[in-house]
Amino acid sequence: MxxxxxxxxxxxxxxxxxxxxxxxxxxxxxxxWSVLVVMLLAGxxxxxxxxxxxxxxxxxxxxxxxxxxxxxxxxxxxTVTPTIPPRVDYELTDLGHSxxxxxxxxxxxxxxxxxxxxxxxxxxxxxxxxxG
Numbered sequence: 001m002x003x004x005x006x007x008x009x010x011x012x013x014x015x016x017x018x019x020x021x022x023x024x025x026x027x028x029x030x031x032x033w034s035v036l037v038v039m040l041l042a043g044x045x046x047x048x049x050x051x052x053x054x055x056x057x058x059x060x061x062x063x064x065x066x067x068x069x070x071x072x073x074x075x076x077x078x079t080v081t082p083t084i085p086p087r088v089d090y091e092l093t094d095l096g097h098s099x100x101x102x103x104x105x106x107x108x109x110x111x112x113x114x115x116x117x118x119x120x121x122x123x124x125x126x127x128x129x130x131x132g
Contacts, residue, residue: 025073028069028070028073028075029075029099029103031066031069033055033058033062033063033066034066034069034070035103035106035107036055036058037051037055037063037066037067037070037076037090038070038075038092038096038099038100038103039100039103039104039107040054040055041076041090041091041092041096042092042097042100042103042104044091045079045089045090045091046089046090046091047087047088047089047090048063048064048067048088048090051063051067051090067090070096071090074093074095074096075092075093075095075096075099076090076091076092076093076096077090077091077092077093078090079091
């Protein structure tokens with residue numbers, strides 16, 4: 001009989017190596033830069049410079065690495081238009097669009113709870129300073 005909770009566990013015989021497989025996916029989509037890029041591309045294709053400007057705090061190298069990783073994982077497509085200079089556009093694939101809902105949910109949660117988390121950090125840090 002199947003258990004009522006069908007979540008995959010590390011010892012689930014139906015999905016050998018499940019934690020490692022899921023871990024590699026989560027490391028991509030859980031990365032803060034990947035989340036921001038997916039959120040920005042949800043509104044449609046963007047050029048590299050548009051993404052960099054919108055994110056602001058990301059280095060050119062880190063944005064390049066993030067976009068390459070998202071492209072490698074099939075979440076983003078890169079289209080080069082042969083102009084002078086070449087135009088490069090990034091766009092979410094169907095798989096990338098399927099990630100928008102969960103990413104938006106996490107992003108909304110982060111915005112809604114940022115103040116509470118910051119207050120908790122300050123309380124924690126105050127206790128740590130007092131303990132030292």
